Amino acid sequence: MVKKWWHSSVVYQIYPRSFNDSNGDGIGDLKGIIEKLDYLKNLGIDVIWLSPVFKSPNDDNGYDISDYEDIMDEFGTLEDMELLLKEANNRGIKILMDLVANHTSDEHKWFIESRKSKDNAYRDYYIWRDPVDGHEPNDLGSTFSGSAWEWDEATGQYYLHLFSKKQPDLNWENPIVREEVWKSMNFWIDKGIGGFRMDVIELLGKIPDEKIISNGPMLHEYIREMNRNSFGDKDLLTVGECWGATPEIAKMYSNPDGSELSMVFQFEHIGLDQIPGKDKWDLQPLNLIDLKNVFHKWQTCFHDDGWNSLFWNNHDTPRIVSRWGNDKVYKIESAKMLATLLHGLKGTPYIYQGEELGMANIKFKDINQYKDIETLNMYKDRLNKGYKHEDIMESIYAKGRDNARTPMQWSDEIDGGFTTGTPWIEVNPNFTEINAKEQVSNPNSIYNYYKKLIEIRKNNEVIVYGDFEMLLPEDKNIFAYVRTLKDSKIVVVCNFYENEVEYNIPKEYEEKKEVLISNYGLSLTGRLRPFEAIMYRV
Structure with missing residues (x-):
């Protein structure tokens, strides 16, 4: 495999609205991010994925873009963005922009023009359809509930919106639309960004008349065309959000020939605590064997033919310490265990803001x-x-x-030190005990544990490129695996639950241990304490 800089990198996702407010209006902003770059540099991350900061009326927190080449007023100015790029670059940190190209805001100039008349030059930028028997063209549903079709009285047609009705879907069959997207991408590439995270990219090839939404027949041709016309000849990181990805599809996206993307986010593990056939709100307990099987599949499906991303949470998912850890009695132990499990795996790890502190659900x-x-x-x-x-x-x-x-918890001061004003959404009241100020200076904190895990990854090529083997695959309490590269072997053992358990690792992985990190100290005793985790070299 040709080695890439992003193979050994660690990415930190910032949700700008909730990260740090520099001007007291209760909303995080670009200057607020600049103020905290040294905090991130100290943590050891290499890349910031910035959730959308483009001009937007904020119907869906910035994922409804009204101008791809300007900045949302609440976040600052284009000059602030250029300063953020400069200051991050000075610290060796690259910035990923969040490209939302499946849809725009209904306040984008393209859509304002598109809905004026059926023969408007911008009409075909979006997906318009006549009613069928006086009703919607078909029964496609919106991710945000209700029909995906919205009636437009002025022109007597429906337009498609797979998300909010204020997020009309772009018509990717129109080559002019694709050229407009390349133009905006190159605008940011020329400003020195490090790449793109691509929102719901698997929807770009949709054929709504046939109710084909994900992975349409032209999808990969569109991505290859995007590659050729924007980032393909640059050394950038590109990651696509792909809820329906299989290993075979992921290999197409992340083919090392460089014709598409660097990697994808796949979400198979994210759906394991919902009832099969239902949606995400219908809950069931996580089965650890299922989780192990999913991770095993994704850890072993790539050889030299693709690359994986690693994540527990993001702006769309709950806090992992509340979801699969214990955010009450064992919040520190379980947060460290989950971090150990993920950061020993093969792929590029993503940390969501506050995860490194053990921030919890609200x-x-x-x-x-x-x-x-x-x-x-x-x-x-x-x-x-x-x-x-x-x-x-x-x-x-x-x-x-x-x-x-909920806002990032910087200190035990009012509203967690996030703002001097009134926060746009309330801060989790546990900020008095979970905050960055306390943890940065505490050598045993979750923050410093993450920092150590990042150092271990950067100093051990076996974690970046080593083969993966699951240990104890049928054990219902322990998640254990070994990573191997030539003569180097690193073992990770995690008790996933709060009960003490016995464990029996194969003898060849128990001799001459050199402990790299552990959340309970530096020895294994034959029993694992609640949420105990240890990573060691043999």
Whole structure:
């Protein structure tokens, strides 16, 4: 395999609205990110993935873009963005922009023109259809509840929106649309960004008339065309969000020939705690054997023919310490265990802001305290269908996107030191005990544990390129594996639960141990304590 800089990198995702507010308006901004670059440099990360900062009316927290070549007023100016790029680059940190090319805002100039008349020059930038028997063209549904078709009275047609009705889908069959996207990508490449995270990229090849949404027949041709016309001849990191990816599809995206992307986010592990055939709000307990099987598949499917991403959480998913750890009695131990498990794997790790502190899910008492459009739409939809308020709230507590969007907890000062104003969404009240100020100076903190894991990855090529072998595959409590590269072997052993358990690792992996990191100290005793994790060389 040809070695790439991003193979050994660690990426940190920033949700700008909730990261750091520099001007007291209650909303995080670009200058606030600049203020915290040294914190990130100290952690050891190489790349920042910046959730969208483009001009937007904020119907879906920036994922509804009204101008791809300007900055949202709340976040600052184009000059602030250029300064962020400069200051990050001075610290050896690259910036990934979040490319949302499946849809725009309905306030984008293209859509404003498109809806003026059927013969407008921009009409074919979007997907318009006549009614069928006085109704929607078909029964496609929106991810945010309800129909994916919105009636437009002015021109007597429906337009497609797979998300909010204020997020009309672009028509990727139109070559002019594709050229417009390349132009905007090159605008940012010329400013010195390190690459792109590509939102819902698997939807670009949709054929809505045939109800083909993901992985349409032209998808990979569009991506290869994008590659040729923008980043293909540059040494950039590109990662696509692909909820429906299989190993075979992921190999196409991340083919080392460089014709498409660097890697994808696949989400097979993310769906394991929802009832099969239902949606994410219908909960079931995680089965560790299922999790091990999914990780085994994705760790062994790539050889020299693709690359993987590694993540526990992002802006759309709940906090991992609350989801599969224990955010009460064992919050420190379980956060460190989950970090150990992930950062010993093959692939490029992504840390979501606050994960390195063990930030936890939020439980707002009132539905009106929530801000996320998906959550609010689901709440109304399920109430109308007869679900109990209490049951809906339990689903929101577990899976709501606002779990990841409460402000970063910088200190034990008011509102966690995030703002001097009123935060746009309430801060988790546990900021007095979980915050960056306390953890950076505490050698035993979750933050410094993450810092050590990042150092271990950078100093051990076996973690970056080594083969993966699952140990104890049928054990219902322990997640253990070995990474091997030539004569180097590193073993990771994790008790996934809060009960003490016995373990029996094969003898060849137990002799002459050199412990690299552990969340309970530096010895294995034949029993694993609650959420105990250890990584060692043999």
